Amino acid sequence: MTCSQGFCEARLNDLSAGQGVDSLFPIRRPLELEIGCGKGRFIIRSAVAYPDRNFLAVEVARRFHNIALRRANSRQLANLRLLCTDAKFLIRHVLADASLRAVHILFPDPWPKTRHKKRRMLQPDLLHALLRVLEDDGCLHIATDHQEYWEAILVAVAGVPELVRMSRFTLDDRLPVGELGHTNYEVKYRRTGRVINQGTWRRRGRKEKPGEGDSPGR
Ligand SMILES: C[S@@+](CC[C@H](N)C(=O)[O-])C[C@H]1O[C@@H](n2cnc3c(N)ncnc32)[C@H](O)[C@@H]1O
Known part of the structure; x- marks a missing residue:
């Protein structure tokens, strides 16, 4: 990086030259990815709050x-890197298998018109691509204000048995006190x-048998 x-x-x-995402950071740590970070509020706060993790935001x-x-x-954050590109390309062609501890997709564009729905981020093919890059027990966090999109997301995720819905939205643990x-x-x-609808899904371990670890308390 210059x-x-x-x-x-x-x-x-830097990445397509064969260097993995880990080479972007001075120290290798568990990596979280935010897709569509907008102006960066969430990812910057996360990087400040969790210096023991690396964060990559794609917009x-x-x-x-x-x-x-x-x-x-x-803020000169050593554990945060921002990339301007299409997240779908990054996930499908750049990220290594089992390289992400968490993926955050917060308020993705809803594309409400019927003829535009194919542009939505959260579709079965992207969920399957995320399965490859999430590590065992890695988490997928999704939030949206759009009811019809949320219902479509629930249907799409239900078609991926490797993703297990957790009983609560675990990102709320990192919302600073007093923040909206x-x-x-x-x-x-x-x-x-x-x-607002929001949910956390855990990526089932690759050696885990179906049904294992599905208790609602997780
Ligand atoms: C509705 S905004 C939400 C921004 C931010 N997550 C928030 O909640 O404030 C959706 C963002 O996703 C970005 N986006 C849409 N498609 C994307 C893609 N394929 N790759 C990366 N970012 C994308 C948009 O440019 C936009 O900034």
Whole structure:
């Protein structure tokens, strides 16, 4: 990584040159990925709160990536890197098997029009791609304010038996006291009283038998 990129910027070229994602960070630690980080509120707070983990945020819109990058660079966080690219490409073609401790997809674009629904992030093919990159017992966190999208997500996830719904949204453990939400969109929506659906799924261990570890208390 060159200095001109700024402290927290990662570039796809660095990765496609054969270097793994771990090479972006000075120290190898459990890695969490946020897909569509927007202006970076959640991932920057997470990186500050958990210095013993590495965080990678991918955002396709250059304008939002630049805002998040500016905020991250000003904090010089060694455990945070931001990448401006399509998350689907990153997941399918760049990330190694079982390389992620957690994946966060918070308020993905709902694409409400019928003819646009195929653009939605959370579809069966992406869920299967996530299965490959999540480590055993790794977590997938999803939140959305869009009821119909949420119902479609529940159907899609139910079709992936390797993902086991947990009894609560475990990300709430890292919401700072007094904060209204994890992300910019969540804060905005909660202010207006909009209903928000959220869930955590655990990736079943690759050697785990179906049904094992499904107790609702997990
Ligand atoms: C509704 S916004 C939510 C932003 C942030 N998660 C929040 O809650 O404040 C969805 C974000 O996902 C980004 N996005 C959409 N498709 C993406 C993709 N394929 N790869 C990476 N980011 C994507 C959009 O550019 C946008 O910033």
